Amino acid sequence: GAVVSQHPSRVICKSGTSVKIECRSLDFQATTMFWYRQFPKQSLMLMATSNEGSKATYEQGVEKDKFLINHASLTLSTLTVTSAHPEDSSFYICSATYSSYEQYFGPGTRLTVT
Amino acid sequence: ELKVEQNPLFLSMQEGKNYTIYCNYSTTSDRLYWYRQDPGKSLESLFVLLSNGAVKQEGRLMASLDTKARLSTLHITAAVHDLSATYFCADLGYGNTGKLIFGQGTTLQVKP
Numbered sequence: 001g002a003v004v005s006q007h008p009s010r011v012i013c014k015s016g017t018s019v020k021i022e023c024r025s026l027d028f029q030a031t032t033m034f035w036y037r038q039f040p041k042q043s044l045m046l047m048a049t050s051n052e053g054s055k056a057t058y059e060q061g062v063e064k065d066k067f068l069i070n071h072a073s074l075t076l077s078t079l080t081v082t083s084a085h086p087e088d089s090s091f092y093i094c095s096a097t098y099s100s101y102e103q104y105f106g107p108g109t110r111l112t113v114t
Numbered sequence: 115e116l117k118v119e120q121n122p123l124f125l126s127m128q129e130g131k132n133y134t135i136y137c138n139y140s141t142t143s144d145r146l147y148w149y150r151q152d153p154g155k156s157l158e159s160l161f162v163l164l165s166n167g168a169v170k171q172e173g174r175l176m177a178s179l180d181t182k183a184r185l186s187t188l189h190i191t192a193a194v195h196d197l198s199a200t201y202f203c204a205d206l207g208y209g210n211t212g213k214l215i216f217g218q219g220t221t222l223q224v225k226p
Contacts, residue, residue: 032212043202043216044157093156097212101162102147108156 001027004096006106013084013113021079021109023094029074030096034103035067038091050077084113116140118205120217128225130192135220137186137203145206146179146186147214150199157202161188193224 003026013019023033032051036044048069050056056069068080077096081088089112095103117140127133139146144165149157161170163179163186170177174197176189186203200221204214 034213043219046213049211049213099212101145102159103212103214105149105157105159110154 002104003027004104004106006094006109010110015085015113016083018080018082019084021092023077023106025075025096028098030098032097033077034095035079036093086113089113116207116215118215118217120220123218124221126223127193129194133190135188137217139184139205141205141207143206144181147204148177148188149202152199195224195226198222198224
């Protein structure tokens with residue numbers, strides 16, 4: 001149980017375009033989803049916390065107009081990177097939880113902006 | 115500032131040897147998590163430690179939690195090459211936000 005999927009697993013886009021990443025909880029209803037970014041050889045950095053039906057809460061230094069998060073249902077959250085630039089290239093990982101006890105991580109999405 | 119610090123950050127060891135990774139955290143949380151990450155992959159949950167004195171073991175890995183010292187350890191017994199990966203500890207931080215605060219990660223390289 002507690003499976004989280006992400007789509008796509010890998011995406012290459014041109015600078016200036018927007019990219020949408022989906023995060024789904026497959027076998028449970030997620031009250032909260034989290035979005036992380038990980039640069040090579042670094043730890044995970046929390047970008048935002050997303051609760052179903054409400055606006056996402058962004059961490060300090062994360063541009064909310066650039067990283068749009070929508071949590072339309074208890075099983076789906078989306079992260080849209082708007083006007084992507086090469087410095088946005090990273091590994092994006094989502095997690096989902098139905099309690100504050102444990103987060104279940106998705107397989108990640110590798111974004112490359114050319 | 116909330117901090118989680120791991121030590122060492124890089125560990126190269128021979129197969130068959132034992133070693134311990136340390137994780138110090140700054141909050142009064144009684145929950146501590148250990149994850150494994152293989153290159154190019156996401157996180158795999160290893161242990162969830164929920165109270166002071168908690169000890170959990172899975173195969174060659176054993177994790178413990180001392181909330182008074184704000185210290186968790188991940189002990190590796192008789193390392194094998196398959197354990198080569200990056201290990202992260204994470205603290206639940208303050209309050210009931212569910213936010214995890216990750217350590218820097220410890221990259222373990224086990225040589226045959």
